[in-house]
Every structure is written in C-alpha cells, then in structure tokens.
Amino acid sequence: MGLRLTNTTSTYGWGAIILHWVIAILFIGQFVLGLAMSRVTSQRTAFELIQLHKSFGFLLLGLVVLRIAWRLGGVTPRLPPQTGLLERRTAPLAHFALYLFQVALPLSGWALVSASVLAIPSMPFGLFVMPNLPLGMSAGAEGFWLKAHSYLAYAGMALAALHVAAAFRHHFWLGDNVLLRMIAPSFGNGRRGAE
Ligand code: HEM
Structure with a gap:
C-alpha cells in the first residue's frame, strides 16, 4: 500500500498525523516560550523572544486553519468498540474544545498586539508585515x-x-490502538482497534 494521506474510519492518515504533531509541539512550545519571555530580565532578549512567539503564533494559526479544513473534508476514525459510553460522549467534546483553543489562543494574541499602544509591527519570521486586527488601541x-x-x-x-x-x-x-494510530497509519494493526 502506498503512502496513506487521508483518514479512514479505523486509522488516521499522514495528513492528520503530521498536522497533529506539528501543532502539538507548537502549542506546547508557545506556552513554554510565553512563560520564558515574560520572565527574562534582559529587555533585548524579551523583545527577541516576543517576536519569535508572534511568528510561531501566526504559523500555528495558519496550520490550524489548514487542519480544520482537512478534518472537515474527510472522515474521522471511530473509537474502538470496547470504549466506554462516558468517553464516547466526552472525547468529541474535548477534541472540539481543543480546536477552539487552537483558534482562540493565536487570535487573542493577535488582538493583544493589535490593541497595544506600543504599536510594534508583527513581521512573521521577518518575511512580511502582518496587518493588525481592526481594534482600537488603548492600554485598557x-x-x-x-x-x-x-x-x-x-x-x-x-x-x-x-x-x-x-x-x-x-x-x-x-x-x-488509539495512541498508535496517531503515530503512523499502520502502527495500530495487531492491537485492539476499530472494527
Ligand atoms: C504529547 C501530547 C499529545 C498526545 C500524546 C496526543 C495524542 C492524541 C491521540 C492518540 C489522538 C487520537 C484520538 C483518537 O484516535 O480518537 C489525538 C487526537 C487529537 N489531538 Fe492530540 N495528543 C497530544 C497533544 C495534543 C495537543 C497539544 C493538542 C491541541 C493543541 C491536541 C489536539 C488533538 C485533537 C484536536 C485531536 C482530534 C483529532 C481529530 O480527530 O480531529 N493534541 N491526540
């Protein structure tokens, strides 16, 4: 079998897998970077780290839009039949909430720099100037x-x-096979999975 890009009802394809892990690393990495940049004492280092945090934030937002389109355009693997009723009900809610956070977090960061009275332009990876969101600038x-x-x-x-x-x-x-099928499409075979 060739390279499986899209999902099936029993496993994730490479498209969803790569987006999942790249976004997971960015999401957790942004949290760590966010904490670090607000704690360093050097103004210069803080400034550089904030520019990096903004760049990765815009990259994250772009990838999340792609990911949501990918998800809506395909099927999603079913949970294994032995999964309990509680998880059957809550897992889709948790995944939906995770998508909400993936959108809301970068957007709120973008709103923050747009409203800032410092008016420092955002230049993702120094490539181009990202316009601000149309929000009034004020300290409040x-x-x-x-x-x-x-x-x-x-x-x-x-x-x-x-x-x-x-x-x-x-x-x-x-x-x-729920964890394994998010690592490689064929990894889950041989463990209890979706029928
Ligand atoms: C080490 C960290 C992580 C692990 C081990 C992990 C593991 C998994 C696994 C096993 C699934 C498949 C669930 C299933 O088969 O039904 C999954 C799905 C998912 N994960 Fe993660 N994950 C991690 C981090 C994250 C992070 C940080 C986010 C959010 C930013 C995230 C968002 C999602 C979403 C939205 C889905 C649902 C995918 C879909 O079906 O549309 N994950 N994750």
Missing part, C-alpha cells in the same frame, strides 16, 4: 486581551494534559 484593551490570552493559555494546557492522560490510558491501560 491591551490589558483585557493580555488577561484573556493568558487565561486561555493555562486552560488550554490543562485540557491538553487531560487529553494526553486519556491517550496514555488507551495505550497502557486499555491496550488499544
């Missing part, structure tokens, strides 16, 4: 978006932690 609005961005970041990480715990439970406790 900037403060609001900063709070929103930071609460969303903590809540997003808590949800991601729950998601990782669920994935590990499938792998180590239930012994099914």
Whole structure:
C-alpha cells in the first residue's frame, strides 16, 4: 500500500498525523516560550523572544486553519468498540474544545498586539508585515486581551494534559490502538482497534 494521506474510519492518515504533531509541539512550545519571555530580565532578549512567539503564533494559526479544513473534508476514525459510553460522549467534546483553543489562543494574541499602544509591527519570521486586527488601541484593551490570552493559555494546557492522560490510558491501560494510530497509519494493526 502506498503512502496513506487521508483518514479512514479505523486509522488516521499522514495528513492528520503530521498536522497533529506539528501543532502539538507548537502549542506546547508557545506556552513554554510565553512563560520564558515574560520572565527574562534582559529587555533585548524579551523583545527577541516576543517576536519569535508572534511568528510561531501566526504559523500555528495558519496550520490550524489548514487542519480544520482537512478534518472537515474527510472522515474521522471511530473509537474502538470496547470504549466506554462516558468517553464516547466526552472525547468529541474535548477534541472540539481543543480546536477552539487552537483558534482562540493565536487570535487573542493577535488582538493583544493589535490593541497595544506600543504599536510594534508583527513581521512573521521577518518575511512580511502582518496587518493588525481592526481594534482600537488603548492600554485598557491591551490589558483585557493580555488577561484573556493568558487565561486561555493555562486552560488550554490543562485540557491538553487531560487529553494526553486519556491517550496514555488507551495505550497502557486499555491496550488499544488509539495512541498508535496517531503515530503512523499502520502502527495500530495487531492491537485492539476499530472494527
Ligand atoms: C504529547 C501530547 C499529545 C498526545 C500524546 C496526543 C495524542 C492524541 C491521540 C492518540 C489522538 C487520537 C484520538 C483518537 O484516535 O480518537 C489525538 C487526537 C487529537 N489531538 Fe492530540 N495528543 C497530544 C497533544 C495534543 C495537543 C497539544 C493538542 C491541541 C493543541 C491536541 C489536539 C488533538 C485533537 C484536536 C485531536 C482530534 C483529532 C481529530 O480527530 O480531529 N493534541 N491526540
């Protein structure tokens, strides 16, 4: 069989897998970078780190739009038949919430720099100038978006932690292929999976 790009009802394809892991790394990496840049003492380093955080944030937003289009345009693998009713009900909600955070976090960051009275232009990886969102600039609005961005970041990480715990439970406790099928399309064969 050739390279499987799209999902089937029993496994993820490379398109969804690559987007999942690149976005997961960016999502967690942005959280770490966000904490680091607001704690360094050197103004110069803080400035550089913030520019990097903005660049990766715009990249993340672009990839998330692609990911949502990819998801809506294809099928999603079913949960293994032995999955309990509670998880059958909550897993789609958790995934939907994760998508919401993936959109809301970069957007709130974009709103924050757009409302900032410092008016520092955003240049993703120094390539071009990203226009600001049409929001009024004021210290009040900037403060609001900063709070929103930071609460969303903590809540997003808590949800991601729950998601990782669920994935590990499938792998180590239930012994099914739910984690493996997000690593390679054919990896899940031989373990209990979707029929
Ligand atoms: C080490 C970290 C992570 C692990 C081990 C992991 C594991 C998984 C696994 C096993 C699935 C497949 C679930 C299924 O087969 O039904 C999945 C799906 C998903 N993951 Fe993760 N994940 C991680 C990080 C993240 C992060 C940080 C995000 C959000 C930014 C995320 C968002 C999603 C979403 C939205 C889906 C649903 C995909 C779909 O069917 O549309 N994951 N993840």
